[in-house]
Amino acid sequence: MKIAVIGTGYVGLVSGACFSEFGHTVTCVDKDAGKIERLLAGEIPIYEPGLDSLVARNNQAGRLFFTTSLKDAMDGAQAVFIAVGTPSRRGDGHADLQYVFAAVEELAAYIKSYTVIVTKSTVPVGTGAEIKKRLSALLDTSLFDVASNPEFLREGAAIEDFMRPDRVVVGIEGEKAKAVMSELYRPLFLNETPVVFTNRETAEVIKYAANAFLATKISFINEMADLCEQVGADVQQVSKGIGLDKRIGNKFLHAGPGYGGSCFPKDTRALVHSADTYGVPMQIVRSVVDVNEKRKLAMAEKVVKACGGSVTGKRIAILGLTFKPNTDDMRESPSLDIIPALQKQGATIHAYDPKGMEEAAHMLTDITFHDEPYSTLAGADAVVIITEWNQFRALDLARVKDLMKTPVMVDLRNVYGLADVAAYGFSYTGIGRAF
Template structure:
């Protein structure tokens, strides 16, 4: 089947590429000519493990193309996927849908035969109905249907999540839309992947509810970690003890500096704003947002406390800047709150990240960036681990201690909780390590 994907950001590029891997003919469209040119030269705008080779293979096979020309890209397309950004709107936290409706307006002018318009972007409940109402003003009803097909991609594991998903959610209101999406995802039927067909509104809520629930687990375990520190318990053992309960599960129960990235922060805020519009206050989700914002500030205070209550004039080595490993995404990363707070308290920051430095340089001021982790530690008063990249999990602690002026190790991901850093001359501070 021939399909068009509007938007070559994280969701659009990964989805379009994986659809082409299924055997469909895909054209990914973006207004940014420089991005399209780079993609034609197999230069990825994002870091996602394995994406460059998957793109190259499908471009070579003739199944995947990139273009700035939406009109040509839409010729003979049976489905159009809207995969543009829906950032938080200033002032109220609601999802900004201007890019979604701009894409809809332009696409409508090129629809000639029946086309399924699918929202892949994360949009508030009721958006599909608004899109259908707008298209009804521009096109005869027999020329289109509108569907919701939310994504559930983890950055760093997006290809695996698309090719072998836990489930696929499709919100439709017609048999035609049902049949098109069923054909698009037919390869997954062969693997017995659950395909959940529902109405558009339900699909839209599923996406937000899933992200909000996962964010809730993160904020929950972070608050439990604070209790563990105060009461002499160990949050890692608590996480294991409750995670072994199949009703709870072990995922997203890792205490840390709070969630970040392109999804959880904006989606939880948008869900709260949308619910308020419907007169349904979501007290739990609102608390999750508040806990997460407070968490980032508290982590800077934890570092300062570990340094004796004062970091003025001290050099701090920071390992990890992105919000999670295996991505270059700096959006709403805890580092963007923690590092400036330490700088305001008088600290000098030397930092390393395997993939995020280029983006971090745009967002963090007066930070000395290094090409490898050990050089950040030279004459450092403290070492802070912010992101759990694999290459940080087996540092030579003897070497690190010799490089540093003082042996303060603040591990905000608990990756050395069981490694006895004190044996190497470090004073160790973890998360929820009261025992």
């Protein structure tokens, strides 16, 4: 089957590459000529483990193409996936759909035979209906159907998530569109992957409900961590104790500095806005958003407290800048709140991240970046672990102690524990542990 993917960002590029691995012929289109030039030269504009080899293999096999021409991409396509950004709209937090609707209006000119238009972008409930309304004003309705096919890709594990998903959700109207979508995902049917066919509105709600629920688990365990610190409990044991209950599960119960990334922050805000639009109170999700925003700033205060109540004139070493490991994504990372808060109180920041420093340099100012962890730590008054990259899990603590001016560790991911570092003379502060 021939398909087009509009947008070569994280979702579009991963989805396009994986569909081509299924054997489909995929053309990814983007208005950013520089990005397309990089892709044509074999350079991947984002960091995702395994994506470079996947793209190269399918490009060489003649199944994966890149272009700036939507007309070329649409030629003969039986399905077109819209995978453009839907960032939070300035002012109200609602999803900004301008790029989605711009893509819809442009692609209408190139639909000559029956085509399924699929929203892969995360969009509020009702967006599919609005797309159909706009296309109906431009095209004979027999030429198209509109489907919703939300993505559930974890950054750092996106290829595995696409190839071996927990489920595939498809919101459609009519058997004709169902047949096209079934053919696209036929390799997963053969693997007995659950494929949930619903109407469009249900699929749109499923995406937001899933992300909001996971974000809720994160904010919940972070509040439990605060309680643990006050009463002498250990939040990691609490997480284990409740996570073994199959009704709860152990995923997303790791206390830390708050969630970030391209999905949870904007999707929870958008869900609250959508609920407001329909007159439905969304008090739990609203609280989740509020807890997470306050959480990030509270982490900066935790660092200040660990440094004796002041960071004025102190050198703080930051290990990890991205919102999670195995990605270069800095969007809404806790570091973007924690570092400026420390700088505002007079700290000098030295930082290292295995993949995120190039992007971080566009978002943070007055930081000295290093190319490895140990030079970052030299002369530091405190080290703060913000992102739990694997290479931070086995630091030579004796060397770290010798390099630092003051052996203070603030571990916002509980990579270590007091028992790990006490023998080296560190003053240790973790999350959700009063010891």
